[in-house]
Amino acid sequence: MVGVNEVKWTPTLIELARKPDYFLPGHRMCAGCAAPVIVKLTLKALPDPDNVVVVNATGCLEVASTIYPYTSWKRPWIHNAFENAAATASGVEAAFKALKAKGVWKGDLPTVVVFGGDGGTYDIGLQSLSGALERGHKLIYVLYDNEAYMNTGIQRCSSTPQYAATTTTPAGRVIPGKPEWKKPIGFIVAAHHNVYVATVNPYFWADFVKKIRAAAEYEGPAFIHAISVCPRGWRHESKLTMTISRLATETCLHPLWEFDPETREYRITDRSLYIAKHPDKKVPVEEYLKLQGRFRHLFKPVRRDHLIKEIQEKVDKEWEYLLRLAGFK
Amino acid sequence: MVAEQVEMLLNGDFAVAWAWKHVEPDVVAAFPITPQTLIVEKFSEFVANGEVRTQFVSVESEHSAISAMVGAAAAGARAATATAANGLQLMHEILYIVSSMRLPVMLGVANRAVSGPINIHCDHTDAMGQRDAGWIMIFTEDAQEAYDTTIQAFKIAENPEILLPIMVNLDGFLISHTAMNVKVFKDPKVVKDFVGETRPVPKIKLMGEEVELSLNPRNPIPVTFGPFAYYDYYFEFKRQQIEAMKKVPDVVERVNDEYYEISGRKYGNGRVVPWNVDDADIVAVVMGSAAGTMRYVARKYRERGVKIGILRVRMFRPFPWRDLQELLRGKEVVAVFDRTQDQGVMGGPLFLETLAALHYLDDRPRNVVNYVFGLGGRDFPPELVEKVFDELIRIKDGKEKPFVKKYVGVRE
Amino acid sequence: MSGAELRKWNEVPIAGVPWKFSTEYKTGDWRSERPVIDHGKCTKCLFCYIYCPEMAIKVHWTSDGSKPEKVEVDYNFCKGCGICANVCPVKAINMELERR
Numbered sequence: 001m002v003g004v005n006e007v008k009w010t011p012t013l014i015e016l017a018r019k020p021d022y023f024l025p026g027h028r029m030c031a032g033c034a035a036p037v038i039v040k041l042t043l044k045a046l047p048d049p050d051n052v053v054v055v056n057a058t059g060c061l062e063v064a065s066t067i068y069p070y071t072s073w074k075r076p077w078i079h080n081a082f083e084n085a086a087a088t089a090s091g092v093e094a095a096f097k098a099l100k101a102k103g104v105w106k107g108d109l110p111t112v113v114v115f116g117g118d119g120g121t122y123d124i125g126l127q128s129l130s131g132a133l134e135r136g137h138k139l140i141y142v143l144y145d146n147e148a149y150m151n152t153g154i155q156r157c158s159s160t161p162q163y164a165a166t167t168t169t170p171a172g173r174v175i176p177g178k179p180e181w182k183k184p185i186g187f188i189v190a191a192h193h194n195v196y197v198a199t200v201n202p203y204f205w206a207d208f209v210k211k212i213r214a215a216a217e218y219e220g221p222a223f224i225h226a227i228s229v230c231p232r233g234w235r236h237e238s239k240l241t242m243t244i245s246r247l248a249t250e251t252c253l254h255p256l257w258e259f260d261p262e263t264r265e266y267r268i269t270d271r272s273l274y275i276a277k278h279p280d281k282k283v284p285v286e287e288y289l290k291l292q293g294r295f296r297h298l299f300k301p302v303r304r305d306h307l308i309k310e311i312q313e314k315v316d317k318e319w320e321y322l323l324r325l326a327g328f329k
Numbered sequence: 330m331v332a333e334q335v336e337m338l339l340n341g342d343f344a345v346a347w348a349w350k351h352v353e354p355d356v357v358a359a360f361p362i363t364p365q366t367l368i369v370e371k372f373s374e375f376v377a378n379g380e381v382r383t384q385f386v387s388v389e390s391e392h393s394a395i396s397a398m399v400g401a402a403a404a405g406a407r408a409a410t411a412t413a414a415n416g417l418q419l420m421h422e423i424l425y426i427v428s429s430m431r432l433p434v435m436l437g438v439a440n441r442a443v444s445g446p447i448n449i450h451c452d453h454t455d456a457m458g459q460r461d462a463g464w465i466m467i468f469t470e471d472a473q474e475a476y477d478t479t480i481q482a483f484k485i486a487e488n489p490e491i492l493l494p495i496m497v498n499l500d501g502f503l504i505s506h507t508a509m510n511v512k513v514f515k516d517p518k519v520v521k522d523f524v525g526e527t528r529p530v531p532k533i534k535l536m537g538e539e540v541e542l543s544l545n546p547r548n549p550i551p552v553t554f555g556p557f558a559y560y561d562y563y564f565e566f567k568r569q570q571i572e573a574m575k576k577v578p579d580v581v582e583r584v585n586d587e588y589y590e591i592s593g594r595k596y597g598n599g600r601v602v603p604w605n606v607d608d609a610d611i612v613a614v615v616m617g618s619a620a621g622t623m624r625y626v627a628r629k630y631r632e633r634g635v636k637i638g639i640l641r642v643r644m645f646r647p648f649p650w651r652d653l654q655e656l657l658r659g660k661e662v663v664a665v666f667d668r669t670q671d672q673g674v675m676g677g678p679l680f681l682e683t684l685a686a687l688h689y690l691d692d693r694p695r696n697v698v699n700y701v702f703g704l705g706g707r708d709f710p711p712e713l714v715e716k717v718f719d720e721l722i723r724i725k726d727g728k729e730k731p732f733v734k735k736y737v738g739v740r741e
Numbered sequence: 742m743s744g745a746e747l748r749k750w751n752e753v754p755i756a757g758v759p760w761k762f763s764t765e766y767k768t769g770d771w772r773s774e775r776p777v778i779d780h781g782k783c784t785k786c787l788f789c790y791i792y793c794p795e796m797a798i799k800v801h802w803t804s805d806g807s808k809p810e811k812v813e814v815d816y817n818f819c820k821g822c823g824i825c826a827n828v829c830p831v832k833a834i835n836m837e838l839e840r841r
């Protein structure tokens with residue numbers, strides 16, 4: 001069995017605070033961006049963070065953390081191109097295996113961690129990701145999902161939620177934002193069957209770090225889908241990042257679950273498990289939507305209840321689907 | 330001391346696979362495209378039989394193949410892959426990245442026409458499309474040279490003064506699928522001694538410490554590959570690559586000589602292979618297997634007293650302009666043969682770059698003409714070569730209307 | 742953009758490898774508000790520490806190293822996003838206008 005329940009570790013903030021920083025301040029991410037928190041939690045959760053190699057797809061994180069001649073990475077790091085982070089990581093993983101077989105690398109193989117944005121993972125990078133997962137390379141792919149092509153200026157991605165306004169799906173008179181629902185990347189990855197898949201939320205840090213630990217302990221590919229709140233692109237005050245992040249899970253738009261490749265089970269975890277057991281604690285999506293400028297057109301100049309209702313119904317449907325998968329019905 | 334060799338009947342693709350077997354790269358990425366597929370197929374047999382310890386990564390596209398090679402080489406491993414035509418074009422954006430990161434990746438290219446229409450046969454358009462990506466490019470003439478050059482390629486690219494990726498080109502089908510008796514080393518240790526057991530990872534000074542230029546987690550200062558460089562530094566990085574390219578011609582010659590010591594074979598000075606050029610009035614400049622056909626015909630012309638020479642360009646990148654200047658000065662007629670599409674230009678790339686080299690000579694050749702031939706695998710048989718040579722003789726004698734470029738072998 | 746004297750092509754490492762850690766780039770001058778911690782109210786829960794995107798909350802340990810004694814803002818890097826003030830469970834952090 002693979003998953004948070006198998007992880008023999010009870011993380012505390014004190015323990016995490018003792019660990020050194022592998023992602024340094026002085027990076028140029030926006031004030032209030034959740035991505036650095038995701039990186040911080042990931043690297044601190046690894047059992048042996050000294051023995052890690054980071055691969056990064058083009059995107060906000062990559063660009064803002066390595067503006068020449070500065071780098072924020074205190075671990076070896078490689079950025080190749082936009083769509084090939086997983087393929088590059090496959091090469092790194094294979095290389096260390098070969099070097100170990102030849103006796104050039106001695107000791108444990110380094111953990112390969114891949115950071116990819118939703119842009120480089122959902123769309124252009126999907127082929128490379130699928131290939132790497134199918135080949136079973138031992139790596140941890142952390143998807144920091146800010147729900148649009150943020151680095152190029154907030155364009156629509158298949159990860160963008162329904163009716164969100166982006167610069168290529170603006171809220172116009174005829175079309176109120178992106179018409180399509182968010183692509184279920186977690187299920188797509190889980191369908192590869194040999195992957196440990198987990199959704200995480202930096203607000204729920206304990207669940208986050210335990211899932212990273214579970215991923216590191218699994219002898220195969222792992223995929224961690226993190227929701228990465230973006231004050232710039234979602235158009236809210238930077239101080240609300242963690243509030244909105246929490247609501248994403250509490251409304252079940254980004255429920256916390258994991259897929260165990262060994263038993264082919266889906267398990268709901270942490271806050272979402274609490275909501276599954278106490279359905280009255282599920283928060284209406286409106287609480288989440290009304291805080292963000294990208295959904296402003298659902299409320300101003302007039303309330304578009306039918307659209308808000310449509311979102312709520314879809315969320316409920318997806319949540320029911322997840323409950324069924326996890327054996328709650 | 331020439332090492333013991335055995336003769337095997339190998340086509341060009343198998344020759345490359347056997348060279349890989351002897352070099353034993355750490356990581357090989359495999360994706361099929363005709364006419365390169367036999368390389369990775371043959372090599373996969375060696376892997377499946379446990380004859381090599383290479384990590385064989387069956388990627389899902391050529392783009393991922395070259396990307397995996399970036400990751401592998403950056404990790405400090407010796408990385409090799411092979412492709413052709415549209416596969417090479419799919420790699421295009423990454424090729425520039427490989428050279429910018431100074432990663433000595435080895436790429437075997439079985440030159441094939443690019444789509445459309447789809448055509449699987451030989452021409453050089455695929456490689457020519459990548460000539461500005463900062464890679465070293467060598468064009469071979471036969472399967473023996475494919476074997477030899479593949480081995481040499483690792484030594485050239487991994488030289489600490491160079492650290493640039495290298496493309497070894499072999500004509501699709503004409504070399505890749507044509508078998509000949511190839512001499513391969515009997516003891517692979519000879520090759521291992523020549524290229525080194527593992528890739529020599531260079532050291533650089535970083536923040537006051539000496540570190541490996543690799544993703545080694547045990548480096549005292551971690552290395553970041555592929556940053557975001559603004560307009561304040563990008564130009565300087567390209568200047569660094571240019572400087573490394575300048576050192577390649579000497580290294581190619583040196584490796585050619587060193588390889589001669591162990592094999593008994595050398596290819597001109599490594600950069601160009603002249604045949605009867607010194608006293609020639611008419612010189613044909615050509616790359617790839619067509620050189621063999623032209624030499625065969627030229628021999629007959631020489632017997633008749635025609636002073637014709639064949640100059641095969643082996644190293645196309647960096648362009649051997651000095652060698653061409655030395656060998657072509659004062660010639661009556663220089664005919665440059667391009668096996669590449671040339672859309673909207675005065676001539677093909679080999680012609681244009683030769684012209685640029687010759688422009689700065691005081692005793693420029695009197696006539697320089699371009700022939701574009703063999704596109705999409707259109708045959709260039711001896712009869713056609715003879716027609717061209719006859720035309721060149723007429724040019725020399727002043728009996729032909731002057732022209733810049735002609736197409737040979739197309740129905741027009 | 743590098744904010745320092747520009748070097749020549751042969752004065753920088755090859756392969757485009759960056760040669761400074763970003764800790765030399767003080768992003769503290771981005772902010773228009775600064776968080777001020779009321780150490781009397783602070784319970785050293787470390788929420789501000791974990792949610793800070795700039796790693797700008799510094800933890801000072803007790804002399805035996807067993808627990809946090811004080812948390813402090815590293816104003817060199819704090820961008821004034823306000824997350825720390827927002828997540829603090831005892832409202833010990835106040836965002837004040839930056840005056841320079």
